[in-house]
Amino acid sequence: MNEFDAKDCRSVLYMPANNQRAVAKGPTLNADAIILDLEDSVGTEEKVAARLQAVKAIGGVDYGHRVKAIRINSAETVWHKDDVAAVAEAKPHALVMPKVESAEDIIAVSELLDSMPNTDQISIWAMIESPLAVLNAKSIATESGSRLKALLIGNNDLAKSANMQVSSDRTYLIPWFMQLVAVAHAHSLALFDGVYNNFSDIDGFTRECEEGSAMGMHGKTLIHPSQIDITNRIYSPSPDEIAHATAIVEAFSKDENQGVGVLQINGEMVERLHLQMAERLLAKVSR
Numbered sequence: 001m002n003e004f005d006a007k008d009c010r011s012v013l014y015m016p017a018n019n020q021r022a023v024a025k026g027p028t029l030n031a032d033a034i035i036l037d038l039e040d041s042v043g044t045e046e047k048v049a050a051r052l053q054a055v056k057a058i059g060g061v062d063y064g065h066r067v068k069a070i071r072i073n074s075a076e077t078v079w080h081k082d083d084v085a086a087v088a089e090a091k092p093h094a095l096v097m098p099k100v101e102s103a104e105d106i107i108a109v110s111e112l113l114d115s116m117p118n119t120d121q122i123s124i125w126a127m128i129e130s131p132l133a134v135l136n137a138k139s140i141a142t143e144s145g146s147r148l149k150a151l152l153i154g155n156n157d158l159a160k161s162a163n164m165q166v167s168s169d170r171t172y173l174i175p176w177f178m179q180l181v182a183v184a185h186a187h188s189l190a191l192f193d194g195v196y197n198n199f200s201d202i203d204g205f206t207r208e209c210e211e212g213s214a215m216g217m218h219g220k221t222l223i224h225p226s227q228i229d230i231t232n233r234i235y236s237p238s239p240d241e242i243a244h245a246t247a248i249v250e251a252f253s254k255d256e257n258q259g260v261g262v263l264q265i266n267g268e269m270v271e272r273l274h275l276q277m278a279e280r281l282l283a284k285v286s287r
């Protein structure tokens with residue numbers, strides 16, 4: 001069940017686990033991953049019902065190829081332990097942990113999962129949503145154990161906890177995001193960009209998607225179905241990128257270029273590192 005690489009997920013859609021219409025819509029949507037949320041989008045009175053519905057949905061709704069995850073409530077809350085137990089019962093691909101601030105936070109949840117039967121395959125995806133989490137991202141990536149497969153940017157909580165006013169170009173957040181890009185790529189974790197709240201602003205959303213993709217993120221977390229197709233397109237290689245990569249592979253495969261380290265294509269220097277990048281991009285397309 002868990003033969004997946006989180007780094008292949010482009011569109012990661014949250015849905016409140018207690019929103020039955022949204023949950024039922026999941027199998028018809030093109031999201032690569034869905035996160036049934038028990039945390040911020042679920043009111044206090046609804047927490048227990050949402051948990052039950054998440055377990056039911058993971059077991060009973062056929063989400064096909066989509067990666068399935070449940071976001072639990074943080075360790076400080078009264079719901080936390082029962083949420084972890086519900087994840088252990090439902091066995092989604094991933095448990096999404098909010099408000100992570102240290103590797104110890106993840107180890108604690110990982111050990112809780114270890115204590116429950118048949119949970120080896122459940123990954124942990126950690127939300128980075130406070131200044132301390134940004135500062136600790138490296139140790140979170142390296143010391144949390146093997147369940148950790150992805151970092152998710154929690155932009156709303158991050159801005160709130162830093163008392164930051166967020167402009168449309170995310171000027172003051174981006175230096176923090178780039179630290180996360182470095183950590184994710186250095187330690188082979190997936191990194192998903194934060195959500196775009198104004199789901200009726202398609203142009204603004206598209207711009208932010210392009211920005212995250214250009215920064216080196218693997219995908220974006222989403223809140224509304226209207227954001228899925230744009231994300232999948234932007235986080236997939238474009239026809240121009242495919243043509244360029246194909247030209248690089250063809251150039252290096254010519255007999256006369258077998259031992260060559262550098263050559264030019266239409267006036268542009270191309271080295272063997274570009275060949276590796278081109279091969280990686282084409283492998284993505286053929287998957």
Ligand code: COA
Nearest residue numbers: 013014015016021022023025026037040041195223224225
């Ligand atoms: N996942 C699946 N389906 C969703 C969805 C989601 N995140 N958001 C909306 N839909 C569905 C709606 O149910 C509706 O389908 P229906 O007509 O069959 O009921 C359709 O898409 C259109 O929705 P729309 O009317 O435009 O929005 P809404 O008022 O139903 O919902 C929100 C708006 C913001 C409340 C909703 O999108 C939402 O809850 N998003 C996720 C919030 C979340 O999980 N936050 C936590 C992480 S930040």
Ligand code: MG
Nearest residue numbers: 040154156157
């Ligand atoms: Mg939050």
